Amino acid sequence: MPFVHHTPVRFAHVDAAGIVFYPRFFEMLNAAVEDWFAGLGRDFRSLHLDDRIGTPTVRLEADFLAPAMLGDVLAITLTPVKVGTSSCAYRFAFASGDTLCLKGEGVLVCMDLDAKRSRPWPEAIAASLRAALPSDLDNRMA
Amino acid sequence: MPFVHHTPVRFAHVDAAGIVFYPRFFEMLNAAVEDWFAGLGRDFRSLHLDDRIGTPTVRLEADFLAPAMLGDVLAITLTPVKVGTSSCAYRFAFASGDTLCLKGEGVLVCMDLDAKRSRPWPEAIAASLRAALPSDLDNRMA
């Protein structure tokens, strides 16, 4: 099941043309991923500070389809598409009303922050991510 | 009456010590001011793009009293303390639970974005700001 996060386009997000400066989309994306994990039962604070687990992004691709403007409210949809032992590929889409502004895919890796290397997902996270996989992935890159 | 805005401390806000990097507090402050004005009936989008009115900050002072950490939810309280023809001084405070993290004062100016000079507040905004002045301002800098 996809996770949906809503965020307004703030003054801090836009550039001289009044549209979102694209690196800000990725700050929004990261906030959406934070809330997604919190919804899976693991907030980033305890994950990073207590369990010393990070979730760095190792791959990202994005197509910017339409500008987003100051005052738009963006619906960011996240859908896992492949859950590995220590990684998770997910699709993302940013929509403002009926307009799709941005879509793409990212890959997170589960990282041991002290050992500074990848490690398996904690079982509870892996199970939650797998449970969120869509039943039909045939058109996952559409 | 003070305006209160809540914001979580995101991964994007913290530094290598795991606490909010102080320029990020001012991004949060600006978001709070945006929502304050929207609550007064003037969203930043129509204010900036339709009416070509900006509200730049011309003075700011802040005391950082306690660190805010990843995962804290900050309550940002805004209280106007002086409403002039084309300016507004306001107090702000950021609290995480019972801990006051940051307090200070800012001054906004109403600006004509095309003429690039200050202009009087639109009457409706001035009236709303004045209506929000606390009844007792004697201890406003306390």
Next chain:
Amino acid sequence: MPFVHHTPVRFAHVDAAGIVFYPRFFEMLNAAVEDWFAGLGRDFRSLHLDDRIGTPTVRLEADFLAPAMLGDVLAITLTPVKVGTSSCAYRFAFASGDTLCLKGEGVLVCMDLDAKRSRPWPEAIAASLRAALPSDLDNRMA
């Protein structure tokens, strides 16, 4: 000929793990593109404000290969790989010493900021971009 831009990893760029928070890489990338265009004879100020031309990114892909840390000095290399009538695809690579931290490809579009649609590159920019194409593009996605 590739363009190389150097930037230090600042306190503002790193996260709670002490490594660059990935949206900050794209702020750095945008700064590198600014300096690249300035080196081609067109600074972003005159391009945006005088000529009302923007260069939004319409596609981006990136592989994050190694973390970059506070105090690293990153060499960002930009190489155009395809110059169209109103677009430019370019490769980028971020290296810290001998370590390749990040590589990817972006696509810029030349945009008329007033008409809000794409337009052909000004001829001088197109000529400069084409002149910077590497002579051998066979392995451009390597």
Next chain:
Amino acid sequence: MPFVHHTPVRFAHVDAAGIVFYPRFFEMLNAAVEDWFAGLGRDFRSLHLDDRIGTPTVRLEADFLAPAMLGDVLAITLTPVKVGTSSCAYRFAFASGDTLCLKGEGVLVCMDLDAKRSRPWPEAIAASLRAALPSDLDNRMA
């Protein structure tokens, strides 16, 4: 002796009005402080990561006198005005050519990142900061 740091106004710094969004001034200020400390012999990387010393800002005041625009090159001047056992007050000024855009004062505190409390400056830093105090401080708040 004042320390001077130069920084261009980037696309990432400006808002919908084409002028620097004020929280970005504080990111620039922090970068200037980083280079100041590096010039005093202590880079932030070794200070934070090896010696586990932070330098959080505990007080800040700023007057925004003139807008800074995309493409401006800002000269940021830092001058210590009071060096305490574990704190340092400093003045800052941002100028674009002959135009003073921003001036203010900040207070840094030397912090033990593990004990999470203030600590005395390392002697070498204290000596360098004191050596940089201007000989005449009578008009330091002018």
